[in-house]
Amino acid sequence: MTTAVDTVAPGSDPEGLDRFRALKARQQPTWPDADALAAVAGRLSQAAPLVVPAEARLLTERLAAAGRGEAFLLQGGDCAETFADANATRIRNKIRTILQMAVVLTHGASTPVVKMGRLAGQYAKPRSSDLETRDGVTLPAYRGDMVNGHEFTSASRTPDPRRLEQAYRISSATATVVRAFTQGGHADLRRVHEWNRGFMRNPAYARYERTAAEIDRAIRFMEACGADFDALRSVEFYLSHEALILDYERALTRVDARSGEAYATSAHFLWIGERTRQLDGAHVEFLSRVANPIGVKLGPTTSADDALALAARLNPHNAPGRLTFVTRMGAGKVRDVLPGVVEKVTAAGVAVTWVTDPMHGNTITSDSGYKTRRFSDVLDEVTGFFEVHRALGTVPGGLHMELTGDDVTEVLGGSEEIDDAGLALRYETLVDPRLNHQQSLEMAFRVAEMLTSW
Numbered sequence: 001m002t003t004a005v006d007t008v009a010p011g012s013d014p015e016g017l018d019r020f021r022a023l024k025a026r027q028q029p030t031w032p033d034a035d036a037l038a039a040v041a042g043r044l045s046q047a048a049p050l051v052v053p054a055e056a057r058l059l060t061e062r063l064a065a066a067g068r069g070e071a072f073l074l075q076g077g078d079c080a081e082t083f084a085d086a087n088a089t090r091i092r093n094k095i096r097t098i099l100q101m102a103v104v105l106t107h108g109a110s111t112p113v114v115k116m117g118r119l120a121g122q123y124a125k126p127r128s129s130d131l132e133t134r135d136g137v138t139l140p141a142y143r144g145d146m147v148n149g150h151e152f153t154s155a156s157r158t159p160d161p162r163r164l165e166q167a168y169r170i171s172s173a174t175a176t177v178v179r180a181f182t183q184g185g186h187a188d189l190r191r192v193h194e195w196n197r198g199f200m201r202n203p204a205y206a207r208y209e210r211t212a213a214e215i216d217r218a219i220r221f222m223e224a225c226g227a228d229f230d231a232l233r234s235v236e237f238y239l240s241h242e243a244l245i246l247d248y249e250r251a252l253t254r255v256d257a258r259s260g261e262a263y264a265t266s267a268h269f270l271w272i273g274e275r276t277r278q279l280d281g282a283h284v285e286f287l288s289r290v291a292n293p294i295g296v297k298l299g300p301t302t303s304a305d306d307a308l309a310l311a312a313r314l315n316p317h318n319a320p321g322r323l324t325f326v327t328r329m330g331a332g333k334v335r336d337v338l339p340g341v342v343e344k345v346t347a348a349g350v351a352v353t354w355v356t357d358p359m360h361g362n363t364i365t366s367d368s369g370y371k372t373r374r375f376s377d378v379l380d381e382v383t384g385f386f387e388v389h390r391a392l393g394t395v396p397g398g399l400h401m402e403l404t405g406d407d408v409t410e411v412l413g414g415s416e417e418i419d420d421a422g423l424a425l426r427y428e429t430l431v432d433p434r435l436n437h438q439q440s441l442e443m444a445f446r447v448a449e450m451l452t453s454w
């Protein structure tokens, strides 16, 4: 790996923020020009933060509540954001979808829903292969707009560090739009409820009428009681992405003058992916040094001892809300693998918020060659996650989804019954398939049913 600063003078790094540089960092691009990377990192290290420590601390409290069953996390957004789609319409559609889902889930859980986007920074992807070959031509794999372009040409696929700055600028603009939409009345509960009524007008969703009618009654009851709906016009909304490109994350990390702690300021919440969670790796080392709430993805090969070791390393003081385990075992494995992990972690008294990502363990290739997922498998993994926690008496703390607010056709099934031929209609993702707007709402209704009977 080529890093921006290769040597750190002893004693000049009291927070240990550069120690990761001595370790193996997986899934990093091979930047062709180390000087250009260093120049970009230098500029980013002077840039304004996208989030501030006080917000990250508040999120830690919210996630601690989710870990105790006093709140429920809804984290969703694109697999890979793109620079081209960072416009107000697309961002609004995503936020709107998450807000609509959140109302349904709030009703189901009877607790606050912590709303978080895979948004304003989800621009880097780990890949199974470094290279992609098409018609005998081999080029670097697309690793997200922060790294290289999707177009299959040598120029586009060559990692370009200037993209890190572009990602920062576009994330900053996105964060501004998110704040405007979530603080400026767009999130008004009555309005969001009205959108959900629109969803219910489609006969395909008749199955959810009872829940929708209950929500309707609850809102009318609040109205009758004189609830101050104006106070519900703005919502807390948090930003998150995978902390993959360490030069970017390091450059945007600041030491908080008040607490003396280091905070990643690229997002409120960062997670370590399934492919980069090695205990002796650079990602775990770096994230162990920042005070933000963080997550780790746990795939089907995770042992209970792996989870315990990660918790000891990333949350040595066992602070509630600091660590979220996002399990993504696959529908076929969640009931076998998750119980052993949750049981041992719980028995050890480790504070962790358990969240399910039912997307990443359920990826398949359709007969027509699309990378897709079945809605039924996604739902089955969520069901398994709830079953496991119910059996163990532990808390299912949230849902992590790849979704979009648009009417794409990337995931098979759902009440709209997208089939293999239907995938071709509007398959837009550059990496992994996302639930579309309708499928996302349908998922929220299904999860709300699980929460209601919890």
Ligand SMILES: O=C[C@H](O)[C@H](O)COP(=O)(O)O
Pocket (backbone or CB within 6 Å): 079, 125, 126, 127, 128, 129, 360, 431, 432
């Ligand atoms: O989103 C997750 C990963 O980046 C993705 O699943 C990797 O996909 P690949 O196997 O196509 O590289």
Ligand SMILES: C=C(OP(=O)(O)O)C(=O)O
Pocket (backbone or CB within 6 Å): 079, 126, 242, 272, 273, 274, 275, 297, 298, 328, 357, 360
């Ligand atoms: C790559 C991702 O997930 P995982 O690390 O679980 O494969 C992701 O969430 O984008």
